[in-house]
Amino acid sequence: MSVSRRTFVSTAAIAAAADLPQAHAAVPAPMPTPPTDVDRGFVRLREGLVHYRSVGQLGKKRSTKALPLYLAHAGPGSSSGYPPMLLRLAGQRSCIAPDSLGAGDSAKPEVAQPDVAYYADSVLRILDALGIEQIDYCGAHTGAHIGTELALRAPGRVRRLILDGVTLFSDDLKKELLVKYAPPKVADDAGGHFPWAWQFIRDMGLFFPHYARDDAHRMHNAVPPPESTHRGAVEVLKNLTTYHMGYHAVFRHDIRPLLPRLKLPVLCMASESDPVSQYLDESAALVPGAKKVLIPRAGGLEAKAAAIEAFLNA
Secondary structure, three states: OOOOOOOOOOHHHHHHHOOOOOOHHHOOOOOOOOOOOOEEEEEEEOOEEEEEEEEOOOHHHOOOOOOOEEEEOOOOOOHHHOHHHHHHHOOOOOEEEEOOOOOOOOOOOOOOOOOHHHHHHHHHHHHHHHOOOOEEEEEEOHHHHHHHHHHHHOHHHEEEEEEEOOOOOOHHHHHHHHHHOOOOOOOOOOOOHHHHHHHHHHOOHHHOOOOOOOHHHHHHHHOOOHHHHHHHHHHHHHOOOOOOHHHHHHHOOOOOOOHHHOOOOEEEEEEOOOHHHHHHHHHHHHOOOOEEEEEOOOOHHHHHHHHHHHHHHO
């Protein structure tokens, strides 16, 4: 698998937008031979096998001094959407993108109602099992909540933290979402869970008029392309009884008082096409000394990768 290296938005432009230093001397030396494909593997935790995608060598045998980057996906998906980003970032550092417990091809949580702290603990156990002492961390949505807990609970294990789309829902909205959104499902004899999964992924954006900036923004971003809907529906169907657990953990998680306690370099990032980008300014203001960048709609993967590299290499 390969990915285009054509620059849509320059690293310098992203660094300037995020108020990041452009210190070229700090950029890690390139890996000897950038990988052209993504590896897949499993590591065993007490819950069972955890699946991950990776590029480069992990642990003490890695071929670059740059710390590995841990990419944590949003719900209700998995790391299946990360290969292009993994390959784009592979020239400078090793990267790992696990499927969280109860998602993708990983074992389900061992408790009926896991909280965000439980998922953060599972990240530590994944790192221990792989012999990884310290990481840089980039978490999207649910992954951002997990990363915040991780950095507070094990500050020595995380050097830099990227929060890609923090959700600062009101208490009333969180209560509503726990009741109405992402219900646990079971297979039925008529196969009704198949069209349900497709409609759930397709209509996710339509469910959230509460926090879209305006109707035009919501409708522009509400319906994903069929290929994306298919990938998301398959992930939900694979984990029909557990796909909701990460969501519900976030709906019960109060991240507002935690963000001011972060004592490491933090980048708050959001894509312009992401409805939760409306929380970008507020979340960045809560983190002492946080950098901030809004990824332009036209920038896509290249702009996001440039923002990640500029922050990690500063």
